[in-house]
Structure formats: structure tokens, C-alpha cells
Amino acid sequence: MKKTPERIEALAAEYVLGSLKGPARRRFEQWMMESGRVRQEVWFWEERLSELSRELPEEAPPRSVWQGIERQLWPQQAQAKPTRSGFARWFWPGWSLVATAAVLVLAVVLVQQPRQPDTGQLSGAVVQANLEDPLWLVSESASDRLLKLRSVAATAAATGKDYELWVVPESGQPLSLGVIPAGGVHTVRLSDEARQALSKSRTLAISLEPRGGSPTGAPTGPILHVTKLYSL
Amino acid sequence: MAYAQKDTDHDRLMRLLMQIARDDRDAFRQLYELVAARMFGMCLKLAGQRDLAEEALQDAFVQIWHRASEYHRDRGAPLNWMMTIARYRTLDLMRARKARPTMGDEGLEDLDDGRSGPLESSLRDAGASRLTGCLDELSDVQRDSILLSYYRGFTHEELSQALSSPIGTVKSWIRRGLIALKRCLER
Secondary structure (H helix, E strand, O other): OOOOHHHHHHHHHHHHHOOOOHHHHHHHHHHHHHOHHHHHHHHHHHHHHHHHHOOOOOOOOOHHHHHHHHHHHOOOOOOOOOOOOOOOOOOOOOHHHHHHHHHHHHHHHHHHOOOOOOOOOEEEEEOOOOOOOOOEEEEEEOOOOEEEEEEOOOOOOOOOEEEEEEEOOOOOOOEEEEEEOOOOEEEEEOOHHHHHHHHHHOEEEEEEEEOOOOOOOOOOOOEEEEEEOEEO | OHHHHHHOOHHHHHHHHHHHHOOOHHHHHHHHHHHHHHHHHHHHHHHOOHHHHHHHHHHHHHHHHHHHHHOOHHHOOHHHHHHHHHHHHHHHHHHHHOOOOOOOHHHHHHHOOOOOOOOOHHHHHHHHHOHHHHHHHOOHHHHHHHHHHHHHOOOHHHHHHHOOOOHHHHHHHHHHHHHHHHHHHHO
16 A cells, blocks of 8 residues: 555544554554654644543542552562462461461450450451561451451452452362452351351451452462451 | 643653653652543543453553653653553553443443434533634534544444444544544644
């Protein structure tokens, strides 16, 4: 195709608008690399059509976007590196980790929740080895079967990913309690089955899953955390 | 208008880009805080989908970090340059995934504000005041095809559906509309 001024003009406009697609778009990008005149034409439209975007309302992006950018640009510095264990096998953290969790939880829970001396109430914390603060604090109210996760130092999952919470029974497949957000307080109502399994094993796990949670009903991503809960 | 004031940030953005070109992470963070919401608003409108808009915004900023040294005045205002990067990235992702939740007749009705076709009237009016009034010189269908392509990333096929017209007709509206627009802007 000949690069006549008319053609350059028309294609540049459509390129910027986005209506030039597929092979035609790639061909035109080749033209841009070869010709300053073509680039000038494209820049003209980019500049002028950008004025239109000033009319759109601003919207604050979620914090996870900035975290994703940092992770992508400076992975060695990104905090909260997930512990990558194999997909299939559950791994158990050392007991010292769990003990730390218990101490933290006792401290916090005793101060914050002097009420509810419910029998069999479970508490715990999801901790990470190199972090002082727990990621989440977990507490259960036995009366209405609610499990509450309060986010403390948890950071958002990578773009396109979600954290999923599981009850790990003494034997058998983990039971999903759904995806959990990184911020705020999240409450899950336990089914009979989940409540029973949890009261026996007292063990929760968090895995990293595709957005919306595991598509298979079993953990598919790395298990990031395993936590043992305690009766208060 | 508030936007006019925003444009006085021009020099500040320019300075930040120069610092970023020298690997200044602090400047990069400041830049993000200044323009991320504006860029995200645009990505979100275009993609009509949060996940995709978030991913596009993230990718765009990674590109801005790497390409800050390529920026120069001929590329236009720094904000426009960055918006363009984000816009192309959003379009890429949309096309790669063929992700359009509003595909199909029902979806397009959501965009319909009744009388005036599938473009929100607020955007049509505001858009028209931009480009030094040149959009007003176009016919309604030419202007709407251009604005729908710009704001919503509509393909020719989607435009043809939205405006109930054959693809060939839609293509020529866009082509002629853009040429007329250019003539007007050059005056």
C-alpha cells in the first residue's frame, strides 16, 4: 500500500481512535516506525482526541493496582512474598509460628473482646514469618456460627487473584469458606459441616486462587498460610 | 473549569517524567498519585469492567516507568501521552479477551438514553465542547460513531449494531467524520 498523505491521514486517525485493528493495525505500526511523518500524524490525533477523555469522571483505583505495579517493577522488594508450596500437598508451618499466633491473638482478643465468654469459642491469627503484625485475626462466635476475619497487615492479592479461605479437616478434602478480602472485617457463616470439621481440626488455610476463587472446589493455587485456632 | 487548572500541572508532570527517566521511584509514586484516578476513570469507561481496567492501568504505569525517557514535547502534553498509553493498553486487553459485557442487543440498550442513541447525552455534550467545537460541524452519526469508538472502544461491528446500520456505512461515517474533524481543527 502506498503511503499517500491522504491515506496516512485517514489511517492515523483510525489508529488512534482504535478502529484500525488486527493486521492493518500492525502494518500501520510498521509505517510509524519507518516514517517521522506518520508518527507526527499519529501524535496529532493522540493529542487532540485526548481532550475527550478529560470529560470522563475520575475514579480512584484500588490500592492493589499500585502494589501490583511495585511487584512487577521491583519484585525483589515486594513485601509479603507468598510461601510457594506445591499445589497438591499441604504443608504445615512450624509450631513456633503457631505459638506466636496464639500470643498475638490472646493479647488482642483479650483487650478488644472482653464480652462473649462463649463456650468453645475459637480464635487465632494468620501470621507471616517475617512480619510483626498478623495478617488477619480470626475469631469465632459459637452461638451464631460466624467466623470473623479482621484484616491487620494483609495486603491485596495480585491482580486477577483472590485469597480463599479453607477449613482443613482432620482427614479429607479442605472445605471452602469462600474468598476473603485483604482489607476490613469479613464475616463467614459456617455450615454445619464446616463448623464440625473446624471444631475438631481447628485448622484454617488460605490459598491464592484465580479471581473469584478456586474453579474446582479444591485449592488450586499455592497454600499461603495454615493456621491453628485456639479455644479461649 | 477544574480541568483547566489540572492542565497547569503540565510543568509538574513534565518534571516528574524527567525524574522518572532517571529512575526516581519517589517521583514515580507522586506521578501515580497525581494521575492514576484520571487514567483509571478512562480505562473503566472504556473497558466497562473493573478487572480489565485495573490490569490495564497497572500495565500502563509499568510502561510509563520504562518509557519515561521516550517522552518529548512533540508527543503532546504529558498527561495526554500517559492517557494514550493507558487507552491503547485497555483496547489491547479488550480485544485480546473479546471481553465486552455489553455485547449484544440487550447490552446495548443499557447505553441507550432514549432519544439520542447509544451515547450518554452528558458525554456527547461535553465531548462536543472539546475539540474547539469542531465535533459540532459533523453530522450526528459521524460524531456519535467517533465518540462511541473513543469512549467505549466500539468496533465497527458493534457500532453497526448500536446504530442499526451496515458496517460499510459505519466505516465511512468514521472515515469522513475524522477527515472533516481534521480540516476543522487545522483551521
